[in-house]
Amino acid sequence: MPAYRHLSALLGPAPRAAASALRRVSAASAIAVALLAGMSCAPSGGIVGEEDAVLTSPPNVPPPITRRNATKVVVRLETREVTQRLADGVDYTFWTFGGTVPGSFMRVRQGDLVEFHLANHPSSANPHNIDLHAVTGPGGGAGASLVSPGTEATFTFEALNPGLYVYHCATAPVGMHIANGMYGLILVEPPGGLPAVDREYYIAQGEFYTRGGFGAAGHQSFDMAKAIDENPPYVLFNGSVGALTGDNSLKAEVGETVRLYVGNGGPNLISSFHVIGEIFDKVHVEGGSLINENVQTTLIPAGGAAVVEFKLETAGTFLLVDHSIFRTFNKGALGMIAVSGAADSSVFSGRIGEGVYRPEGSAVQTSPNGTAAAPRATTPAQQVAFGERVYGRTCAACHQPQGQGIPLVFPPLAGSDYLNANPTRAIAAVLNGLSGPITVNGTTYNSVMPGLALSDDDVANVLTYVYSQWGNNRTVVSPAQVRAVRAAGGPKANADAH
Ligand SMILES: [Cu+2]
DSSP states (O other): OOHHHHHHHHHHOHHHHHHHHTTTTHHHHHHHHHHHHOOOOOOSOOOOOOEOOOOOOOOOOOOOOOOSSSEEEEEEEEEEEEEEEEETTEEEEEEEEEESSSSEEEEEETOOOOEEEEETTTTOSEEEEEETTOSSSSSGGHHHHOOOOOOOOEEEOOHHHOEEEEEEEOOSSSSHHHHHEEEEEEEEEHHHHHOOOOOEEEEEEEEESSSTTTOOEEEEEHHHHHHHHTOSSSEEETTTTTTTSSSOOEEETTOOEEEEEEEEEEOOEEEEEETTTEEEEEGGGGGOOEEEESSSSEEEEEEEEEEEEOOOOOOOOEEESSHHHHHHHHHOEEEEEEESSSSOOOOOOOOOOOOOOTTTTTOOOOSSOOOOOOOOOHHHHHHHHHHHHHIIIIIIHOOTTTTBBTTTTTTOOTTOOOHHOOOOHHHHHHHEEEEEEEEEETEEEEEEBOOOOHHHHHHHHHHHHHHHSSOOOOOOHHHHHHHHHHHHHOOGGGGOOO
């Protein structure tokens, strides 16, 4: 029906009442009705054909829909309970749609008839179901899809409204199923599709309520009291610390336009989604049809989504964050887009000037308490292994991942004569913080390192790790030595420098 498609493209989607009226009559008479009534056409003709949905794991997105008719789309999704990495040295038993957090991404077209099959793997310990926010109908499909382990349920719905929608498990206790990772996104494309872009990626934020604090090692169970208090140790993109950093960074090239489909599973927190060093050229606000432009930070409600698009004008690493910023630096909500290609110095110059600025009054600051006790290491090799984790989450932000420091700001730990000359002084620096002038490998630093509120074991392990790396002298630091320095109280590290 080329004539019909042409009209539909010109006139745009019909109001829902018109759409449902039109579904009951043939396409040909529907056009006549619509034209006579002076209304626009329904977005689709009747259902033509049938296909299996392409489902993808995060951060991948199925290809755009190119067909210009509505069809019957068969979705087969499986709920599975899997124990996987939450952070280095930390495991969690996730409840999933399709084996990943967030669950598989689905992509359909407005007007499609979706035949949804939900299967619960026989190894599951719990019943599950699915509430899709793209569904118009009671429970979003929850009641129709409830499946105990080893069973499958089927229901159908028509994708009436275009947009980016969250889906989630809605089996009691609902919050616990969501907190364990049962959420994902379904995109309902408008009939004409979305404008072409160079890359599309799938991201979802969610919190994890573990019994232990951030980084506490071993298998962590769900903590209902913390969930009720809305006080999560972890706030993450795509279900684990580092899911979108380092080798897992999203990739793009200068000159490309990137579209991110961003969901927020919650269960409790609102996301202030921001990309450091980029401005969103377009935001499909709340995943709907309203497009805002030139946005710095977009709010994504729990159980909501947004589509953000930006063109990459220059090269570098751009950080995805929740701008409720302690979540990024202390709870894991960090992702990266690695943009390759030629940097454009007219867009951004990089550092072109440098000097010393030293106002009065800088002093040793102390980080708040609350670091969970590390597991006991019994050999130097274990100390190095545990210490590497402490280093990654506590020291690397300033001293850099390879201990190289940052000129004039953070002294190097790699091959540091200050460090290698005196372990007691290094212990005191980590326990109490350090300020005032110090000389490292012939360069003077005069800055402030905060006291870090680490346990004796963590301090011993992290320093043993640092001494074992980057050409340092392999000193092994014991918890007893740390205890002794702590008991001595002060003096501050630089007071006992020779
Ligand atoms: Cu569930």
